[in-house]
Amino acid sequence: MNIVLFGPPGAGKGTQANNMVKRFSLFKVSTGDLLREEIKNNTNLGTKIKSTVNAGILVSDDIIDDLMTKVLRDKKFYNRLIFDGYPRNLNQAENLDFLTKKYNQKISCVLNLNVDKESIIKRVLGRQICTNCGLIFNEYFNPSTKKNHHCDLKFLDKRPDDNEKIIISRFETYLNKTLPILDFYKEQNLLHQINGMAKIDQIFEEIRGIIGPLEA
Ligand code: AMP
DSSP: OEEEEEOSTTSSHHHHHHHHHHHHOOEEEEHHHHHHHHHHTTOHHHHHHHHHHHHTOOOOHHHHHHHHHHHHTOGGGTTOEEEESOOOSHHHHHHHHHHHHHTTOOEEEEEEEEOOHHHHHHHHHHEEEETTTOOEEETTTBOOOTTTOOSOGGGEEOOTTOSHHHHHHHHHHIIIIITTHHHHHHHTTOEEEEETTSOHHHHHHHHHHHHHHHHO
C-alpha cells in the first residue's frame, strides 16, 4: 500500500509517518526532508531552492516531479510508501497518479489530519527535530525525554522556516494551493478524515484502524 498523509504544516504528518514506518514497515518520503537535505549538502539544487524553501513558498513542480520519479521507480519502495508533504497542488496530485500507474502501483488511501490554525502555529513554533534519529518533538507539548528519545540533546534542531512570520505564509499556501487537492481524492473515494487535535497515540490508533485492514 502507498499512503498520502495530508494536512497543513505542523499537523503532525511527520510524527505519524514515523509511527507508521515503525508499525507497518513502510518507507516515509517527505519532500520537505529531501529538499532540506539538498540545501544542507549545498548541492546545485540546494542552492537553487534555498530561498524558496526558507520563505515557505512551493518549489517548482518540475523539481518535485523529478524527485518523486526517482522514488516511485525504485523497487525497494515498491507499494510501501508514505507520502508526507506531497502532493502539494493539483498538478503534483495528477503527476503522482500518472507515476503510480506508470510504475504499476496505487494510492491506497489519503489521511487528512485536521488541525486548527491556532494549534498549528503553536506546534510549529515549538517543533524540534533530532538530526541524529529523525524523531520529531515539541518543546511545549511533546518534549524529548530519556524515555522517548535516546540521542543526545545537542542533536535537537529547529527548522529555519518554523517561525511566526513564515508559518503564516506556509498556511496561506496550504489553503490556496494544497487544500483543493482534497476534492480530487474525495472523488476517488480515497479520503479519510482524522482528528489531528487528539493526542499523538490516539491519532495513531485511528490511523491503525484505517490502514490495518488495507495491509491484508
Ligand atoms: P515541509 O517539510 O513539508 O513543511 O516543507 C517545507 C518546505 O519545502 C515547503 O514550505 C516548501 O517550500 C518545500 N516543499 C516541500 N514539499 C514540497 C512539495 N511537494 N512541493 C513544493 N514545495 C515543497
